[in-house]
Amino acid sequence: MAIILGRKPIIETKDYEDYAVGLALPIQITNVAFKQNYTEIEQLKSNIKNLLLTKRGERLMNPLFGTGVETVLFEPITDEFEEKVQDIITNSVEKYIPNVSIEEINVDMSNENKDKNLINISLKFRSRSTGNSGLVSFNIAQIAP
Numbered sequence: 001m002a003i004i005l006g007r008k009p010i011i012e013t014k015d016y017e018d019y020a021v022g023l024a025l026p027i028q029i030t031n032v033a034f035k036q037n038y039t040e041i042e043q044l045k046s047n048i049k050n051l052l053l054t055k056r057g058e059r060l061m062n063p064l065f066g067t068g069v070e071t072v073l074f075e076p077i078t079d080e081f082e083e084k085v086q087d088i089i090t091n092s093v094e095k096y097i098p099n100v101s102i103e104e105i106n107v108d109m110s111n112e113n114k115d116k117n118l119i120n121i122s123l124k125f126r127s128r129s130t131g132n133s134g135l136v137s138f139n140i141a142q143i144a145p
Contacts, residue, residue: 025050040127041134044100048123048136051096052089067092070140073117082107085119093125101126103133117141 020036025046028035037043054066069088075081086105093100108120122137 022046040130041132044097044125044127045134045136047097048093048100048125049138051092052121052123053138053140065096069119073119073140077109077114081109085121089121089123099128101128 018038020038021040021043022037023046024035024037024042037046051065052067052069055070056066056068057063059065067088069085072081072084072088075084085107089105090102093102102123102125104124106122108122110120113120118139118141120137120139122135124133124135126133
């Protein structure tokens, strides 16, 4: 039976600097174990990338996890396209990473990227627990069926 131990805030001080917060994504094997994150912001970046790059239905036992943002890449590019992508990202982050507050989302859909079915996304966020902020950028591409 699982026991809830409670939530403890991440303390980024000298006393705790050798404690890993979580695994870095993508998972990489180092000489000791998997590559780990030692700051809250680095872990939040990994969590956000993991969420946004996961297709809905891809995660076993949790088919609703992910964004499905890659599905809009073949939709017509209208004035509402960027807003639609931002809404998908905002809703997913609010649901699965509630300790993150999104401050800004930039969706780059230049003419060159349109032909490649590619979106460049940069997301500025803030941790609700510590107030630290970070920036994560990545590409989402869809290969034609």
